[in-house]
Amino acid sequence: MTAWLLQRAWVDGAVRDSVRVEVEDGVFTAVEPDATRTATPLRGLTLPGFANTHSHAFHRALRGRTQRGSGTFWTWREQMYAVAARLDPDSYFELARATYAEMLSAGYTSVSEFHYVHHQPDGTPYDDPNALGHALVAAAEATGIRLTLVDTCYLAGGIGEPLGAAQRRFGDVDADRWAERVAAIRHDRVGGAIHSVRAVPREQMPTVVAATEGRPLHVHVSEQPAENEACVAAYGLTPVALLADAGALGPDTTAVHATHLTPADIALLAGSDCEVSLCPTTERDLGDGIGPARALADAGVRLSIGSDSQAVVDPFEELRAVEMDERLASIERGRFGAADLLSRATGRIAVGEPADLVTVDLHSPRTAGTGADEHTAVFAAGAADVTQVVAGGRVVFDGDHGRVGRALGTAIERLWA
Template identity: 85%
Template sequence: MTAYLLEHAWVDRAVRDRVRVEIEGGVLTAVEPDATQTATPLRGLTLPGFANTHSHAFHRALRGRTQRRSGTFWTWREQMYDAAARLDPETYVDLARATYAEMLAAGYTSVSEFHYVHHQPDGTPYDDPNALGHALVAAAEAVGIRLILLDTCYLAGGIGQPLSPAQQRFGDGDADRWAERVAEIEHDRVGGAIHSVRAVPRDQLPTVVAAMRGRQLHAHVSEQPAENEACRAAYGLTPTALLADAGALGPDTTAVHATHLVDDDVRLLARSDTEVSLCPTTERDLGDGIGPARVLTDAGVRISVGSDSQAVVDPFEELRAVEMDERLASRSRGRYGAADLLTRCAGRIAVGEPADLVTVDLDSPRTAGTGADEHAAVFAATAADVTQVVAGGRVVFDGDHGRVGRDLAAAIGRLWR
């Protein structure tokens, strides 16, 4: 049994003082505010771990490089293909390990990895057809982050278009062969993904849905207006409606981005209890637009956040951006409260929950004087203020942000060489 005495901790939607927690088997077995017993002290504000519900780990190699060119999402995509072409199982395990370590150091204790680079650059499978997926699993296990591997079906270069040369390594030919390969992945938390309605033809969608029944299924949805226009032109439906028609929506499904929705899309997502993963730091980096977060929430749609392209890896900034983008769109403040955002996007410090604890320094230049409450975390703190992270009862980050940076620089350097 391990015990900590948390100076301040977010428990039951409020900050409590002197919270003593006990951990056995990676799970919280006791949570006692105003404790009189002592334990290993953790000074600062301790929060439950954050869930990163949308990640492309290899995009971390693009940070800074894609800013050297102007353009749109579509021109950025060409630079992303260049990075994807350089991946092999050895470079990917190094890059993913460093990226996942950065996530842990920022306060993410779980990650849903939207994995679509499957084969060799010419589309030939590796001897292990899931070599790159297994590289991600190995990387996550090495650093201690909980990984949900969302193996992604990617069959077309656009609606009615073949895969381009740069996309060959993403494809499996058809959804049946994709499902057969996914069934061989050696990992206990495997889900699936429909890359987008651009990349999976309509007649292939039911096969993906059937293969993932009872497991998590994610999809990029309405990230770009051009995607909506192409989908309507081909099928007479929005991407959300097309996915609904294929049976893809539901409580196990997450629609990623959902930036350019119509009212009927919102109703479909709410009625089906489909979650939406917002990725505001990526959406602003790519110029995608501001999504309808408050509209979704008011309709009863569950929301979460993801780091997506790794332009920023910082759950505090993602939560803050949800509110700040709403302010820009609505020209009013207080669209989301700090407690509301934490409740939606982080776990819980409660008996029976995973022992995921993220401790934030309250005396940094960013947090000093803000008070020991949830507002200090959501509206002042950054990933740089995280001093310790426990995931599943194990200390996975000890406050050394410099070491994380050095490991990232080495891994990214190897990829670009």
């Protein structure tokens, strides 16, 4: 049994003092606010671990490079393909290990990895057809982050178009071949994904849905207006309506981005109990637009956050961006409260829950004098203020941000060399 005494902690929707927690086998077995018994102290504000519900680990190598010059999502995509072409199992392991370490140092204790780089650059499978997926699994195990590998079906270069040369290593011929490969992945948390309505033909979608029954199913949805226009032109339906028609919407489905939605789309997502993963730091970096977060929440849609392209890896900034983008779009403040945002992005410090803890320095230049409560976490703190992270009852980050940066630098420099 391990015990910590948390100076201040977010417990059941409120910040409490002197919270003593006990952990066995990776879960909380006791949570005692206003405790009098001692334990190993954790000074600062401690939060439950953050969940990163959408990640492309290899995009971390793009940071600082794709921001040079102008363009759109579509020109950025060409740069992303150039990085994807450089990956092999060894380099992807090294890059993902460093990227997952950065996520942990920022406060993410779990990640859903939307994985679509599957084969060799010419499309030929590796001897192990899941070599790149297994590299991601090994990277997560090496760092201690809790990984759900969301293996992605990617079959077309656009609606009615074959895969392009840069996309060949993403493809699996058809959804049946994709499902067969995914069934051989060696990991205990595997989900599936329809990359987008652009990349999976309508007739292939039900196969993906059937293969992921009872497991997470993710899909990029309405990230760009051009995607919506192409879908309506081809099928007479919006992407959300097309996915509903294919049986792809339900309580295990996470729609990623969901930026350009109609009121009918929002009603479909709400009625099918889908989750929406908002990735505002990526959406602003790519110029995607501002999604209807408040409208989705008002309709009852579950919301979460993702780091997506790794332009920023910081759950505090991600939550802050949800509210700040809403302010820009609505010309109103206070669209989401701090407690509401935290509850959507974190787990719980509660008996029976995974023992994930993120401790924030309350005396940094960003947090000093801010009140040491949930508003500090959402509207003041940043990843650099994280001093310790526990995942599954184990300390996985000790406050050494410099070490994480050096590992990232080494991995990215080798990839570009």
